[in-house]
Amino acid sequence: MPDFLQPTRLRESLPVLLAGLALLCLVGGGLLYIAEYPQLAAKAWFIGGAAVLVVLVIDILRALLNGRMGVDAIAALSIGVGLALDENLAAAIVAVMYAGGQLLESFAEGRARRDMTALLGRVSRTAMLYRGTSLESVSIEALKPQDRILVRKGEVVPVDGRLLAATAVLDLSALTGESLPVPIAIGAEVPSGATVLGDAFDLLVLRESKESTYAGIVRLVEQAQASRAPMARLADRYALVFLGITLLLAGGAWWWSGEATRALAVLVVATPCPLILAVPVAVIAGMSRAASHGVLVKTAGALEALAAVTTVVVDKTGTVTSARPEVSDVRAEAGFTADDVLALAASLDQASSHVAAEALVRAATARGLTLTLPQSVVEDPGRGLSGRVGDRQIVLGGSGYVLTKLSDGSAFTRAGVDSGTAVVAVGIDGHAAGLILLSDPIRTDAGATIAAFRAGGVRRIVMASGDRTDVAEKASSTLALDAVAGDLTPEGKVDLIRQEKLGGVVMMVGDGVNDAPALALADVGVAIGARGSAASSEAADVVLLADDLSRLPLACGIARRSRKIARQSAVAGLVLSGGAMVLAALGYLAPVQGALLQEVIDVAVILNALRALRG
Structure with a gap:
C-alpha cells in the first residue's frame, strides 16, 4: 500500500484533501458559471458541499458515540439546508469555509505543538556496548544497569548513566530549554536525551531504557498531547446551548419573513463556533511555550x-x-585515613543513582583521588549498597544499616555530629571505617x-x-x-x-x-x-x-496569559458571530455574504489564539 494511503497518514492528510476538494469544486463551479454552464456549475458546487457534508456527518456520529455534541452540527445543517434549497453556491462556500477552518486549526495546533513534538523525535535506538575490550552495537532495550557504553560526539545519550570520563560537554536544550552547552564532570549523572557536543566518553548505565529520563519525558509529552482542557470540554456543553439559540433564531427568521434563505443565512453565519476553535489552540500554544522553557x-x-x-x-x-548535597567533612576511624574512606566510598557510589552518590564522587574528584570501577554491587533501595572496589569489600549507607553488615562489632564515633546532619557511614572489609558528613544548602x-x-x-x-x-x-x-x-x-x-x-x-x-x-x-x-x-x-x-x-x-x-487569550478569543468570536446572526435574521446578510463574514471571524480568533506562543 502506498505510504500516503496508510490509515495514519490518511487521517493526517484528510483536512488537506477535504479542503482541496471543496475549493476545487467552488472555483471550478465559478469558472463553469462564467463560461455560461450554470447547470454544470451547480453540480460542481453540489459535489463540493456533499463531500464535506458526508465527512461532517461521520464526525458528528463519532462524537455522539463518545458522548459529545458540538457546533459541527450547525455546519452540517447549513450545508444540508443549502443543498436542499438549491442554494448550491452557498453550500459550497460553507463547505470551503468549514474545511478550510479545520485545516487552519490543524495547522495552528501543529505549530503550537512544535516544541513538545520535537522531544519525540530524539529517541536513540542503539548503543555501543563494551564486550571485554571490543565494542558491539546493541539495541537500547538490551542495556542493563552496570553496563559500560561509549557515547560518541554528535550522538544522543541513549540511557541515564554516570560519566566515567574526566569531563563532557552536553546540549540539554531538548530536556531543559537550556540554550548554552553544559559541561559535566566525572562522576556526575548524564540524562538520556542530551546531545554530545564534545569528545566521546564512556558511560556507566544506571537505569534501563524504559526507566530513563528521556523515556519518562516522552510518556509525559504523549499524555499531554492527548489531553483536553476543562475549558474545551465546557465549550462542548456551551455548543448545545449555542446550537439551540441558532435553531431558534433561524426558525424565527423563517417564520417571520416566510423566506427559507433567511434561516439558511443564520445557519451559515453561525458556522463554526469560534469557542471551539480558539480554546484548544490557545491552550496547546500555552503548553508548548511552557515546554520550551523546561x-x-x-x-x-x-x-x-x-x-x-x-x-x-x-x-x-x-x-x-x-537537593545537591555537598561533602562538608570526612571523619575516619582509627586505622583509616579520610582520603581512603572517601575514595573507596565514591568508587562504590559510581554505581548508585542516589542523590548523595554524586556528592561523594564530586568531592573525591575535587580532591584528586583515584576512583576504581566497582564490582558485584548490590543496592538495598533507601538503605545502602555494598560491593567490591579492587580487593576491598565496601558497604555504605545509614550507620544502622552499615553496622548490621560489619563482622567485628565495631561502632562509629558520632561525637560532635549534629543530630540533624546527613551522614553516610562507610564500612571497609567488615570494619567501621568512617563517617562522611553532608550539607544541603x-x-x-x-x-x-x-x-x-x-x-x-x-x-x-x-x-x-x-x-x-x-x-x-x-x-x-x-x-x-x-x-x-x-x-x-x-x-x-x-x-x-x-x-x-x-x-x-x-x-x-x-x-x-x-x-x-x-x-x-x-x-x-x-x-x-x-x-x-x-x-x-x-x-x-x-x-x-x-x-x-x-x-x-x-x-x-x-498559563494565565494563555487562559486570558483563550477567553478573549472565544468571547470576541461569539459576540461577532451573534451580531452577524441577528443581521442575517433581519435580512441584511445573504447566505454567501454571511459565509464570507464568518470565515473572517474564524481566521481572526485562531490567529489571536496563536498569540499564546509569544510574549
Whole structure:
C-alpha cells in the first residue's frame, strides 16, 4: 500500500484533501458559471458541499458515540439546508469555509505543538556496548544497569548513566530549554536525551531504557498531547446551548419573513463556533511555550489550574534546599585515613543513582583521588549498597544499616555530629571505617522564586518538610515564607494540602517518593525532575525539566496569559458571530455574504489564539 494511503497518514492528510476538494469544486463551479454552464456549475458546487457534508456527518456520529455534541452540527445543517434549497453556491462556500477552518486549526495546533513534538523525535535506538575490550552495537532495550557504553560526539545519550570520563560537554536544550552547552564532570549523572557536543566518553548505565529520563519525558509529552482542557470540554456543553439559540433564531427568521434563505443565512453565519476553535489552540500554544522553557505541563487541565494558583506549598529538600548535597567533612576511624574512606566510598557510589552518590564522587574528584570501577554491587533501595572496589569489600549507607553488615562489632564515633546532619557511614572489609558528613544548602534561586510568585499573585507560600520543625525553620529563616510545617510524614503532607485547599487553588512542589500522595491531591502537583520511574513525576500534573525553580512563576504567567487569550478569543468570536446572526435574521446578510463574514471571524480568533506562543 502506498505510504500516503496508510490509515495514519490518511487521517493526517484528510483536512488537506477535504479542503482541496471543496475549493476545487467552488472555483471550478465559478469558472463553469462564467463560461455560461450554470447547470454544470451547480453540480460542481453540489459535489463540493456533499463531500464535506458526508465527512461532517461521520464526525458528528463519532462524537455522539463518545458522548459529545458540538457546533459541527450547525455546519452540517447549513450545508444540508443549502443543498436542499438549491442554494448550491452557498453550500459550497460553507463547505470551503468549514474545511478550510479545520485545516487552519490543524495547522495552528501543529505549530503550537512544535516544541513538545520535537522531544519525540530524539529517541536513540542503539548503543555501543563494551564486550571485554571490543565494542558491539546493541539495541537500547538490551542495556542493563552496570553496563559500560561509549557515547560518541554528535550522538544522543541513549540511557541515564554516570560519566566515567574526566569531563563532557552536553546540549540539554531538548530536556531543559537550556540554550548554552553544559559541561559535566566525572562522576556526575548524564540524562538520556542530551546531545554530545564534545569528545566521546564512556558511560556507566544506571537505569534501563524504559526507566530513563528521556523515556519518562516522552510518556509525559504523549499524555499531554492527548489531553483536553476543562475549558474545551465546557465549550462542548456551551455548543448545545449555542446550537439551540441558532435553531431558534433561524426558525424565527423563517417564520417571520416566510423566506427559507433567511434561516439558511443564520445557519451559515453561525458556522463554526469560534469557542471551539480558539480554546484548544490557545491552550496547546500555552503548553508548548511552557515546554520550551523546561516546564512540561502534562494535561491541558493542569495548564488552566496553573493559571489560578493562589497558594504554593514547597517541599524542603530539593525545592527550598538544593537537593545537591555537598561533602562538608570526612571523619575516619582509627586505622583509616579520610582520603581512603572517601575514595573507596565514591568508587562504590559510581554505581548508585542516589542523590548523595554524586556528592561523594564530586568531592573525591575535587580532591584528586583515584576512583576504581566497582564490582558485584548490590543496592538495598533507601538503605545502602555494598560491593567490591579492587580487593576491598565496601558497604555504605545509614550507620544502622552499615553496622548490621560489619563482622567485628565495631561502632562509629558520632561525637560532635549534629543530630540533624546527613551522614553516610562507610564500612571497609567488615570494619567501621568512617563517617562522611553532608550539607544541603539553600537553593540560590529560592528567594527570587518566592518573590516572583508573590508578584504573580500568589497569596500564601508554605514550606513542608519531614525534618524536625526546628531544622526546617532554620533552613528557611532567610526566606519570606508564610508558614513552615515540620515533622511531616507523607500522610501529614496530604493533610496539609487538604487544609490549604480550603483557602484557594494549591500548587504543591516536591521531588521525592514521599511527596507523591500530596502531589496527587494538590490542584497542581509539580515534580522536580523528569525521571520516568519516579513516583513524584507520575503523580504530578507538571514536571520541571530544568533544575531551575524560577521557571515555575514563569509557567504560571504563561498559563494565565494563555487562559486570558483563550477567553478573549472565544468571547470576541461569539459576540461577532451573534451580531452577524441577528443581521442575517433581519435580512441584511445573504447566505454567501454571511459565509464570507464568518470565515473572517474564524481566521481572526485562531490567529489571536496563536498569540499564546509569544510574549
